[in-house]
Amino acid sequence: MNILDNFKLHRETENFKDIVESIYNGVVFKGTNLWILVFAIFIASLGLNVNSPAVVIGAMLISPLMGPIMGLGLGMAINDLTLLKKAGYNYLFAAGVGLVTSAIYFAISPINDAHSEILARTSPNIYDVLIAFFGGLAGILATSSKLKGNVIPGVAIATALMPPLCTAGYGIATWQLDYFLGASYLFLINTVFIALATLITVRLLKFPYKVHPDKSIEKKSNRIVWAIVIITLIPSIYFGYDIVQQNKFQKKASAFVDNEAKFPNNYLLKKNISPSTQEITLTYGGLLIKDSAINALKSKLKKYYLPECNLTIQQGFSYLNENTSKTVQDNLLTTNLKNNANQIETLNLKMDSIQKQKEVSLQVYKELKAQYPSIATFALQPTVLINDSINQNVWISNIKSVEKINPEERKKVKEWLKVRLNSPEIIINFENE
The missing domain is CATH 1.20.1080 (Glycerol uptake facilitator protein)
Structure with a gap:
């Protein structure tokens, strides 16, 4: 076939x-x-x-x-x-x-x-x-x-x-x-x-x-049809060519930024590529960029076939200027060190609090286990009880036992934990395995 x-x-x-x-x-x-x-x-x-x-x-x-x-x-x-x-x-x-x-x-x-x-x-x-x-x-x-x-x-x-x-x-x-x-x-x-x-x-x-159709009329009609087609087509070709050119500019500009637009001690915060106006705007954060470095970057545009491109460098923030006095730099360094020390101290206090909480929970568990051997697992956590009229510190506990603890014994456990933890209120959830 x-x-x-x-x-x-x-x-x-x-x-x-x-x-x-x-x-x-x-x-x-x-x-x-x-x-x-x-x-x-x-x-x-x-x-x-x-x-x-x-x-x-x-x-x-x-x-x-x-x-x-x-x-x-x-x-x-x-x-x-x-x-x-x-x-x-x-x-x-x-x-x-x-x-x-x-x-x-x-x-x-x-x-x-x-x-x-x-x-x-x-x-x-x-x-x-x-x-x-x-x-x-x-x-x-x-x-x-x-x-x-x-x-x-x-x-x-x-x-x-x-x-x-x-x-x-x-x-x-x-x-x-x-x-x-x-x-x-x-x-x-x-x-x-x-x-x-x-x-x-x-x-x-x-x-x-x-x-x-009459041959002469048919030829005239065909000419009118193709004239309409061509008149409609021409602007679209121009706009299509413009889109292709803008797409090419976008690709070349992106390659230029990715490969060349890098400065020591600086971070590129934002890039804006405008193919319609052939502009590249780059915003950096970090050290102040020297004019010589910016000019050197602009000179590389020809390498990427972007000779008519307008490159603008904006600096979002400049923490240190190379001309800044040593005293100002030392002050900034001292401030940063103090901030870091404060953060470390805060973290250490949090870690100490967590460790202390673990030790308290373990000790209470041992004491409670001695009184009620059927207890299998024990959890203890400080928290805050909040409603429209109350905002107080309380403890929450979860006790899981092999044998069911009767209501009277549960009440005793709750009162004992209040005294042991020096807390006016404690919330306990009892479970059986």
């Missing part, structure tokens, strides 16, 4: 008439479809507002926005002007509803912060183009196949039409033009390249034309 046969699609392709009818039905936004769109917009807006990826993904799965976009691609591919007009009208209507609904939500929402889920939709690039294109290919192939599987939900998540539309609404509600433009551009990228993927796939699968 020829391996290439595995890649052939015609055996699994649905009837062309059924495919076209399916896409037709998904184009129109009215009734159920429109309400589902509105609810999906609210869900996506809520997810963006509270920065919940799970909620945003849920909105993507619910959203019916893929319908008119695939309709645009199919209408152009089979020269169906009726479908093209209907898809275009419903696409603009759906986008308008999305913008208005999300803008109203964000205008009345008490949370106005732009979290990561919003920020992720404001800087599209060439990678978003590729995601939209391959997602569109998967979507139209699944729609055209008899074996649809679970591709459509995956395409809805991958191409993410709903979040950028809602982010554009956020930009309108908060009067942030850059958010609106960035998110609108991402929505446009998804639209153009899903439609393009649909057009290409339909042509490759040789769907029949509804109206056979």
Whole structure:
């Protein structure tokens, strides 16, 4: 069997008439479809507002926005002007509803912060183009196949039409033009390249034309399509190139800091690498760093291909300056020694107290064991009894015996321990093995 046969699609392709009818039905936004769109917009807006990826993904799965976009691609591919007009009208209507609904939500929402889920939709690039294109290919192939599987939900998540539309609404509600433009551009990228993927796939699968196109008109239409594609593509290439360059800067700057940014008697408290402005800011704690040492570090930037990088050294604290007088240094040293001595004395007192407590517990156990041989284990610990009206020192004891100690004997043990420990109160827990 020829391996290439595995890649052939015609055996699994649905009837062309059924495919076209399916896409037709998904184009129109009215009734159920429109309400589902509105609810999906609210869900996506809520997810963006509270920065919940799970909620945003849920909105993507619910959203019916893929319908008119695939309709645009199919209408152009089979020269169906009726479908093209209907898809275009419903696409603009759906986008308008999305913008208005999300803008109203964000205008009345008490949370106005732009979290990561919003920020992720404001800087599209060439990678978003590729995601939209391959997602569109998967979507139209699944729609055209008899074996649809679970591709459509995956395409809805991958191409993410709903979040950028809602982010554009956020930009309108908060009067942030850059958010609106960035998110609108991402929505446009998804639209153009899903439609393009649909057009290409339909042509490759040789769907029949509804109206056979005039050659000159077809050439003109193709030129318009490719002009739209190129105009949409060019900015994304620039932004994609910028991301690649920033990523390279990040890696080189991190390598520079890890390998070179080390000073004796200093600790790097914080590093901040800003690829967008090509800046590295390092904050140290310890001895004052000389200008000559800082200049020497800056001279090593060329070694890591960072000649235009702006390196800033900040010193969080400087305990000792090399020019500080010997008297000041001696005073600091004396103070540190005194502090250390005080800490050692405190620790020794704690250890003595623990040792003394062990000795007292052992002696009391021996005395109690002599009176009650059935006692197997004995624990004794000083503590503080606290409630709303009491705050006093007491002892807690746990006595485990082989034979049960009757209530009268228990009372005697308690009174004896009060006298033995010179304590007005003692809490005892009796157990039997």
